[in-house]
Amino acid sequence: MASVSAPNFLGSYSAKSLCRIVGFTCLAGFVIDMVAIGLPPSPLELQWRINFFQQLGERSIILLFGAALVLYGNVENRRLIQQIALACLVVGILFHISSILVIRDSTVIRQQAIETISKQATQLQTQIEQSQNNPANATKVTPEQVQQASKRVTTQAQTLQDNARTGVFKAGLSSIGNLVVVGLGFIGLGRFGLRLRKG
């Protein structure tokens, strides 16, 4: 008797219990991580939001993994399965909504970075023009040197603006990609859970 029941016990109950333990640990770990990152909360601040969603996107795979394990661990409890599946659907949709917010925030921060670079370039150009008009510098600085300096500032400002544009786009693309993919994963998990409930 013992030799027959032991593998069965190991095969079904142990696997589900293990999944429950690892699943809840993943969920708890994710929540602790996000609370630590999100505190103190300032959702109206652009920098906080960008950092929070970037971290959320990077860590969200743990949440998905945990949810899948918890779903499998409670496969016999149909009521709980339904609740978890519905929560997965809602979380999937929320992830997609947050990706829209990331698009908006990325464009705002890109615009801010470009404006800051433009302002600094304009200030430098003004200083160059002032140095040209200053009679004390008239003998030290030739018009060609002034022209070269002005051209260099324009080129560097353009390069910095291009770099800022590409950098923000890359970071945004990475966050959006993570959020959308994991969001789709959650929606798939939710559909699977609801189908499982029906039997």
Place this chain on the structure above:
Amino acid sequence: MNQIKKLEQAAQAQIRQEATTLHGRIVLCGLLVVFCYSVFWLGVLLLRSVHGSSSGFLQVAALVLALQLLWNQRQRLKQISVPSEDRLLGHLLILSGVVLLPVCLIATWSEPFTRSLIAAIVCVWILAGIACSRWGASFFSTYPLCIFLLCIGLLPKPAEISRGIWQALTPPEFLERFMTWSGSVALHAIGQPAIAEGIYISLPNGAVKVGWGCNGFDMAATMAVASFVLGLFLKQSRPKIIFLMIVGVVLALVSNIPRIVLVSIAAVYWGEYWFNFWHDSWGSQIFVSVIFTIYYYVVMGLIKRRPQKQPS
């Protein structure tokens, strides 16, 4: 006139029938938002097409093709039974999209491009919800082409988005440097002592900068989409459509080299008037017409040479 009246009556009867159930009311709510956005967006696209934008015309073509594909499948779509979980997911998507659209429009009111991009995404979102609640999630795996065409048709400024993705994934000024090098090689071939330095082509009498607008990317992207739409229109197989797209992209990039040569010579030797002529709209249109003529003969040759196998 009778046909219009019949269509109007059928639409009214359908709306009345839809309004009797909760599912129908949610779908109608989503359709209303999509309809408002579509009217606005079609206006924008038609205006762009009238002003000579090729992408505006291509987007209208993509939308019409997508709707035609759906219309052709209407009998099959009517018979699909939807699982309850897909219907629930569809309702959640529609309702969240309907709530989200005005919030997004208010949040991004100062930036026109972001506003139209987000509005388009939410519109696609609501359409996905309608499709999911009407035909189930299997719709997305059965009709990927239709979904792709709808997304292409609704996205604002696909050229800007593809530029961003290209610049994010490739080294800085990759295509510009390649075009500069190719241009200088071509100039050498016709006896001009050109030197490529980064994105500058230096000639004895001056230098020319090969910027983003001159690297041929926009033309290559337009040719890729045009080949895709043409392949669908001519009912070609998938590998053949991909082949046509590759031909279009290669042709656009290769044709860009003589353009760079001509613009460089015009800038350095012929003066500002001829540089502006070849660099701006007149020169671009002459080049585009030459490319499309060559492309037409190449594509027609390819399609006629390898006729599609008819099912026996």
